[in-house]
Amino acid sequence: MKTPNFDARMNFPEMERVRAEIREFLAADPAMATPRADCWSHFDDAFSRRLGQAGYIGMTWPKRYGGHERSSLERYVVVEELLAAGAPAAAHWIADRQTGPQLLRFGTEEQRQRILPAIARGECYCSIGMSEPDSGSDLASVRTRATRTGDGWVINGRKIWTTYAHRSHYILMLCRTSEDASARHRGLSQILVPLDSPGLSIRPIVNMAGAHDFNEVLFEDVHVPADALLGQEGAGWDQVMSELAFERSGPERFLSSFVLLEAFVERARREPSAEAAILIGSLISRLAPLRGMSMSIAAQLGRGELPNFEAALVKETGSLLEQDLTEKILGEIAPEADPTSEDKFRRLLAEAMLHAPSFSIRGGTREILRGIIARDLGLR
Amino acid sequence: MSDIALIEETARRAIADGLTPEVIESAEAGEWSEALWNRLEAQGLLQPAAIAESGDPAEGLEIEAAVIRAASASAAPLPIAETALAGWFLARHGIEAPSGPLSLAALNGAEQLTFSGGKASGRLERVPWARDSVGIVAVAGDTLLFIDPRSAKLTRGVNMAGEPRDTVEFDAAAPIASAAGADREYMLCRCAAVRALQLAEAAARALEMTVEYAGQRKQFGRPIGAFQAIQHQIAAAAGEVASARVAAQQARLAIAEGGNVLFACAIAKARANDAAGAVARMSHQVHGAIGFAREYQLHRFTRRIQSWRGEYGASAFWNRRIGEMILNERGRSVWSIVTAAG
CATH class of the missing domain: 1.20.140.10 (Butyryl-CoA Dehydrogenase, subunit A, domain 3)
Structure with a gap:
C-alpha cells in the first residue's frame, strides 16, 4: 500500500514577510469592501490587474517571463490570504494556477514570451477546455477534434463548463488529434486557442446561484496556427494529468468560503454558546491539518514533483470540509440565509450554500477522486 | 534511511520479534509482558525523549514519535507511550527517571491530588498500567509529583482494549520525588x-x-x-x-x-x-x-x-x-x- 507523503514542517521567515505584505495590499484595496463566499468564482479584472501590478501573479515564474522568482510557499501564502479574505480572484485564477505553469513546462520559448508576461501583469486570463457535453468524468472520451491543415489546425466540437470563457483570452483545449481507436489516451493533444478566434462562439450557462460564470464554447472550423499546439502532439493526456496536481491541491479546495466562518464567529462572539464553540472547533480541527497537507504539496510542486495522490487526498477531504462548513452552520445553527441581505453573515451564508454543490464536482468529482485514491492504495 | 526512520524500523522489528501470539494472549489476560519489555529496554527504545532532552528537544520528540508509531502500528500491549511521556516530564523537572515502566496521570479534571507537608493525598482515576509501573507522574497544584503506586490503594480496571487503567488512592504518601513549576x-x-x-x-x-x-x-x-x-x-x-x-x-x-x-x-x-x-x-x-x-x-x-x-x-x-x-x-x-x- 502506498503511503502519501505529507510533511507539515513549514517554518520559513520569507512566508511571514509575504503574508504581511499581501495583508497590507488587501487592507487597502477597494475590492475588499465586499468579501465574497466562493471568492475565486467572482470575476473582477480591475482587481486582478492591481494584484498583477503589485507582483502577486506568476510569483514563482522566471523574471524573463514577467514572473517574480519567489518560492512556491510564498505563492501559497498569497493564494491562501486571497481566499481567507474573500477576494474576487476569478479573473486571473486559472491562468496563474495552471495555464501559466503548463506553458512553463511544455510551451515553446515563443509561447512563453508571448503569453506569460501578460498573465503576470493580471491582463491575460485563461479558461480550461476539458469537459464536453458527453465527456465529464470520463475525460479521455473527449471528441472535439483538431485536424492538421497545411499551416496549422482546424478545430471542431464543443467544450462545456468553461468558467469565464466569455471574459478570458485563451482556452487551453484537450482535443483529439488522432482517430486511432486503440490509443484512446495517446490520440489527445493540448491546444491553446484565442477565445476571439473566428468560428468560435460562446453560450452562457447560468448556475443555480443565478450567476453567469459557466459557458458552452462551440468550435466550427476554428483555424489556429501550428504553434498553438502546447507540448507534444499525442501527449495531451499526460500533460493534463500533470496539470491536475496544481488544480487539485491548493487551498481553494477548503478555504473558498472561509469568510463565512469569519462572519459566523463575529456573530457568535455577540451571542456565545457552547454549540457554536463546538462547531467552530470541529471545523478548525479539520482545517488546520488540511492546510498543513496543502502546504506540503506546494513545497513538493516547488521541487518539481507531481504529487497527484496527495493532491487527490487534499481535494477530497477539503471539499467535504467546505460543504460541511456551510451545511452545519445553515442546518444546525443559523438557517436564515438571504442572498440580498445587507447583513454580511446572511448574504455569505446564502452565497456559500448556493455554491456548495459545486465544491465536490469542479476539478474532478468526489467519485473520480476516490477512484484515484483507491488506485494509489493498490485497489485497482 | 534517516536516523528517525532507522529507530522506527528497529522498534518495529524488536516488537514484531517479541510479540508472539502467546504474548498477546497473556497480555489480554492482564499479565505483564516482561520479556517483550526487557527486549525493548535492552535496545534503548524506552524513554527516548528523556534521553534526548539534554540535546535537541525537537529531535527528542521525533525519536519518541518514531518509537510510538512502531508500538501503535503493532498494538504492543505495553506502556511505551506512557513511559516516554513520564520520563520526559521527569527530565524536564530535573528528576532522574528509574528504569522500568512509568505511568502518568493527566486526566481532564476528574482527579484530585493534594500535596502538603511533603505528603500526597487523593485519588487518581484510570491511570495507565499503574499496577505494573515503578512510578506515576502526577501534578498537585503546581507541584510535579513522582509517586510509587505501591504506596497507594490500587483498584484494577481496564479499557476496552484490555489495557490496565487503574484507580490509585494515596493517603499521606511520601513521593519518590517532587519538583515545583508543573503545569x-x-x-x-x-x-x-x-x-x-x-x-x-x-x-x-x-x-x-x-x-x-x-x-x-x-x-x-x-x-x-x-x-x-x-x-x-x-x-x-x-x-x-x-x-x-x-x-x-x-x-x-x-x-x-x-x-x-x-x-x-x-x-x-x-x-x-x-x-x-x-x-x-x-x-x-x-x-x-x-x-x-x-x-x-x-x-x-x-x-x-x-x-x-x-x-x-x-x-x-x-x-x-x-x-x-x-x-x-x-x-x-x-x-x-x-x-x-x-
Whole structure:
C-alpha cells in the first residue's frame, strides 16, 4: 500500500514577510469592501490587474517571463490570504494556477514570451477546455477534434463548463488529434486557442446561484496556427494529468468560503454558546491539518514533483470540509440565509450554500477522486 | 534511511520479534509482558525523549514519535507511550527517571491530588498500567509529583482494549520525588498529542489491513476491492488517516518550537479522535464478519482506537476549547489565529 507523503514542517521567515505584505495590499484595496463566499468564482479584472501590478501573479515564474522568482510557499501564502479574505480572484485564477505553469513546462520559448508576461501583469486570463457535453468524468472520451491543415489546425466540437470563457483570452483545449481507436489516451493533444478566434462562439450557462460564470464554447472550423499546439502532439493526456496536481491541491479546495466562518464567529462572539464553540472547533480541527497537507504539496510542486495522490487526498477531504462548513452552520445553527441581505453573515451564508454543490464536482468529482485514491492504495 | 526512520524500523522489528501470539494472549489476560519489555529496554527504545532532552528537544520528540508509531502500528500491549511521556516530564523537572515502566496521570479534571507537608493525598482515576509501573507522574497544584503506586490503594480496571487503567488512592504518601513549576494543562496537552499520534498510527494500520483484505477476499468472482462501493469507503478513510497524521505532527512541532501548544494539541486530539473512529467503522464494515472475530487481529487496533478516543479528551471537549479560544480572542480574525498558530 502506498503511503502519501505529507510533511507539515513549514517554518520559513520569507512566508511571514509575504503574508504581511499581501495583508497590507488587501487592507487597502477597494475590492475588499465586499468579501465574497466562493471568492475565486467572482470575476473582477480591475482587481486582478492591481494584484498583477503589485507582483502577486506568476510569483514563482522566471523574471524573463514577467514572473517574480519567489518560492512556491510564498505563492501559497498569497493564494491562501486571497481566499481567507474573500477576494474576487476569478479573473486571473486559472491562468496563474495552471495555464501559466503548463506553458512553463511544455510551451515553446515563443509561447512563453508571448503569453506569460501578460498573465503576470493580471491582463491575460485563461479558461480550461476539458469537459464536453458527453465527456465529464470520463475525460479521455473527449471528441472535439483538431485536424492538421497545411499551416496549422482546424478545430471542431464543443467544450462545456468553461468558467469565464466569455471574459478570458485563451482556452487551453484537450482535443483529439488522432482517430486511432486503440490509443484512446495517446490520440489527445493540448491546444491553446484565442477565445476571439473566428468560428468560435460562446453560450452562457447560468448556475443555480443565478450567476453567469459557466459557458458552452462551440468550435466550427476554428483555424489556429501550428504553434498553438502546447507540448507534444499525442501527449495531451499526460500533460493534463500533470496539470491536475496544481488544480487539485491548493487551498481553494477548503478555504473558498472561509469568510463565512469569519462572519459566523463575529456573530457568535455577540451571542456565545457552547454549540457554536463546538462547531467552530470541529471545523478548525479539520482545517488546520488540511492546510498543513496543502502546504506540503506546494513545497513538493516547488521541487518539481507531481504529487497527484496527495493532491487527490487534499481535494477530497477539503471539499467535504467546505460543504460541511456551510451545511452545519445553515442546518444546525443559523438557517436564515438571504442572498440580498445587507447583513454580511446572511448574504455569505446564502452565497456559500448556493455554491456548495459545486465544491465536490469542479476539478474532478468526489467519485473520480476516490477512484484515484483507491488506485494509489493498490485497489485497482 | 534517516536516523528517525532507522529507530522506527528497529522498534518495529524488536516488537514484531517479541510479540508472539502467546504474548498477546497473556497480555489480554492482564499479565505483564516482561520479556517483550526487557527486549525493548535492552535496545534503548524506552524513554527516548528523556534521553534526548539534554540535546535537541525537537529531535527528542521525533525519536519518541518514531518509537510510538512502531508500538501503535503493532498494538504492543505495553506502556511505551506512557513511559516516554513520564520520563520526559521527569527530565524536564530535573528528576532522574528509574528504569522500568512509568505511568502518568493527566486526566481532564476528574482527579484530585493534594500535596502538603511533603505528603500526597487523593485519588487518581484510570491511570495507565499503574499496577505494573515503578512510578506515576502526577501534578498537585503546581507541584510535579513522582509517586510509587505501591504506596497507594490500587483498584484494577481496564479499557476496552484490555489495557490496565487503574484507580490509585494515596493517603499521606511520601513521593519518590517532587519538583515545583508543573503545569497540569500543559501535561494534558502533551498527553493528548501523544494519544493523537497513537490513534493516527492505529488507524493507519487498520486501513492497511483493510486494503490487504479487500485485495484478497473474493466474492462474486472478484476481489471485493474491485467494487466501487468498497473502494470509495477505503479512499475516504485514507484522507482521514493522512489528516490525523499531519495534525499529530503539527502538535509535536508546536511543542518543540514553543508554538501555541494548547491550540495545536487540541486540534490534533479532536482530529485524530474523529479520523480514527471513522477508519475503525470503515475497517469493520469492509472486513465483514471476520473482522468481528477474536481470532482475527483487526480488533486489537479498533478496540484501542475506541478506548483512546475518550482518553485525554474526547472530541467535544477539545472542539469546545478550540472554539472558546477563538471566541474569546475578540477583535482578532479566525484566520489570524489559525495562521499565527502555524
